[in-house]
Amino acid sequence: xxxxxxxxxxxxxxxxxxxxxxxxxxxxxxxxxxxxxxxxxxxxxxxxxxxxxxxxxxxxxxxxxxxxxxxxxxxxxxxxxxxxxxxxxxxxxxxxxxxxxxxxxxxxxxxxxxxxxxxxxxxxxxxxxxxxxxxxxxxxxxxxxxxxxxxxxxxxxxxxxxxxxxxxxxxxxxxxxxxxxxxxxxxxxxxxxxxxxxxxxxxxxxxxxxxxxxxxxxxxx
Amino acid sequence: xxxxxxxxxxxxxxxxxxxxxxxxxxxxxxxxxxxxxxxxxxxxxxxxxxxxxxxxxxxxxxxxxxxxxxxxxxxxxxxxxxxxxxxxxxxxxxxxxxxxxxxxxxxxxxxxxxxxxxxxxxxxxxxxxxxxxxxxxxxxxxxxxxxxxxxxxxxxxxxxxxxxxxxxxxxxxxxxxxxxxxxxxxxxxxxxxxxxxxxxxxxxxxxxxxxxxxxxxxxxxxxxxxxxxxxxxxxxxxxxxxxxxxxxx
Amino acid sequence: xxxxxxxxxxxxxxxxxxxxxxxxxxxxxxxxxxxxxxxxxxxxxxxxxxxxxxxxxxxxx
Numbered sequence: 058x059x060x061x062x063x064x065x066x067x068x069x070x071x072x073x074x075x076x077x078x079x080x081x082x083x084x085x086x087x088x089x090x091x092x093x094x095x096x097x098x099x100x101x102x103x104x105x106x107x108x109x110x111x112x113x114x115x116x117x118x119x120x121x122x123x124x125x126x127x128x129x130x131x132x133x134x135x136x137x138x139x140x141x142x143x144x145x146x147x148x149x150x151x152x153x154x155x156x157x158x159x160x161x162x163x164x165x166x167x168x169x170x171x172x173x174x175x176x177x178x179x180x181x182x183x184x185x186x187x188x189x190x191x192x193x194x195x196x197x198x199x200x201x202x203x204x205x206x207x208x209x210x211x212x213x214x215x216x217x218x219x220x221x222x223x224x225x226x227x228x229x230x231x232x233x234x235x236x237x238x239x240x241x242x243x244x245x246x247x248x249x250x251x252x253x254x255x256x257x258x259x260x261x262x263x264x265x266x267x268x269x270x271x272x273x274x275x276x277x278x
Numbered sequence: 279x280x281x282x283x284x285x286x287x288x289x290x291x292x293x294x295x296x297x298x299x300x301x302x303x304x305x306x307x308x309x310x311x312x313x314x315x316x317x318x319x320x321x322x323x324x325x326x327x328x329x330x331x332x333x334x335x336x337x338x339x340x341x342x343x344x345x346x347x348x349x350x351x352x353x354x355x356x357x358x359x360x361x362x363x364x365x366x367x368x369x370x371x372x373x374x375x376x377x378x379x380x381x382x383x384x385x386x387x388x389x390x391x392x393x394x395x396x397x398x399x400x401x402x403x404x405x406x407x408x409x410x411x412x413x414x415x416x417x418x419x420x421x422x423x424x425x426x427x428x429x430x431x432x433x434x435x436x437x438x439x440x441x442x443x444x445x446x447x448x449x450x451x452x453x454x455x456x457x458x459x460x461x462x463x464x465x466x467x468x469x470x471x472x473x474x475x476x477x478x479x480x481x482x483x484x485x486x487x488x489x490x491x492x493x494x495x496x497x498x499x500x501x502x503x504x505x506x507x508x509x510x511x512x513x514x515x516x517x518x519x520x521x522x523x524x525x526x527x
Numbered sequence: 528x529x530x531x532x533x534x535x536x537x538x539x540x541x542x543x544x545x546x547x548x549x550x551x552x553x554x555x556x557x558x559x560x561x562x563x564x565x566x567x568x569x570x571x572x573x574x575x576x577x578x579x580x581x582x583x584x585x586x587x588x
């Protein structure tokens with residue numbers, strides 16, 4: 058367990074040291090949510106149905122944006138090799154790195170996305186659902202994004218392929234999340250999609266790091 | 279024959295190559311026969327649907343394509359997993375052979391489905407429909423597997439990296455199958471694989487023929503691709519050179 | 528005969544679906560065989576080359 062907290066704290070400290078990098082996804086998210094009303098129309102009747110979709114897509118893209126540093130920085134400065142050689146199970150190490158990545162990238166989103174939704178005239182009653190759905194979806198999102206990063210870590214031009222790899226895996230999260238928020242807007246019960254998100258997250262967070270670790274080992278051998 | 283020796287036989291490239299070469303003509307022939315019978319039945323003999331008229335006949339190629347597209351992904355994931363876990367090159371060869379074929383069949387399913395959807399439900403495509411979406415995503419998974427494999431200079435490394443992706447993606451396949459039961463959106467509920475099929479016999483039988491016919495066609499194309507993969511990977515081995523310079527094939 | 532082609536007014540849909548499927552499947556089948564024959568040809572040219580097998584980059588679908 059101490060392996061987990063050591064790596065978690067180390068990664069978190071490193072991310073905050075490189076805080077401009079941390080800001081990137083948030084800035085990106087702010088740009089996207091600003092451009093949409095400018096490009097479409099500030100009319101709330103058009104913005105409101107858009108708002109949910111924009112919020113989710115922007116969250117997904119922002120997470121994707123933050124991923125590159127996940128493994129690449131460690132590979133470049135050689136610490137990844139040490140981690141691969143260490144007796145600690147790689148799955149735990151990976152889980153810790155993903156947790157740190159989630160804390161640094163998703164938690165700010167959890168605050169910013171509902172605020173942005175408000176600007177899209179999403180009624181405040183839908184916000185708890187939106188936040189709950191994000192809270193349930195972002196861990197799985199981070200795991201999938203980590204998988205994409207691990208599988209392309211040794212490629213020179215990895216960036217272009219990652220989206221293709223990660224999109225099919227993350228799409229169900231977007232679908233359920235948007236559906237939950239949609240239902241909340243209409244005042245309908247949101248339990249079903251939220252349960253689904255929870256199930257996917259639990260499954261992904263428990264089994265995903267194993268796949269990510271396997272991908273890392275193969276990619277770097 | 280014990281399981282172990284069975285495993286050894288099917289893990290041997292020359293054996294599999296010769297097996298595929300021998301079986302291929304039979305598969306091609308029976309595929310053609312079954313498909314033709316199914317098409318004659320589906321296009322000509324089956325009565326028209328009282329709701330959809332004659333457009334339902336697209337089902338006879340749409341349903342098999344979708345089933346094959348999904349089944350092929352599972353096959354590919356299993357083959358890639360076998361290759362990864364047991365370091366069996368033939369597993370990776372099989373997965374690589376299946377991928378483009380599975381993508382083609384799934385895409386055909388989407389296209390024929392879209393064409394069928396227009397007269398039946400008024401629209402070619404519906405972004406919110408769960409089955410459409412997950413089928414489209416399955417195509418992306420196929421493409422992702424192929425792209426990831428191709429991105430690596432070393433074929434063996436690409437095989438293994440892509441194998442991880444294939445296995446992770448396989449969870450999407452059950453989501454496709456069950457999603458129709460969870461949403462009442464555009465796509466109709468299953469009429470064939472339910473316990474009490476609501477489709478009549480004289481409409482059903484051509485589907486069985488086209489399903490197996492197209493399945494055998496897929497298998498035939500797969501065998502050719504697999505032969506190609508084996509030859510490429512075993513280019514410098516003794517057995518292949520002997521085979522090539524041996525008695526005329 | 529015309530009834531067969533018309534398909535109760537849905538002829539365009541039915542035949543385009545079947546047509547696209549046939550064309551795509553024929554091309555797929557032909558491409559698979561071609562790949563195999565090409566591989567055989569290249570293998571013959573390579574001959575029983577010296578040293579361990581190279582690992583060529585896969586460029587063709």
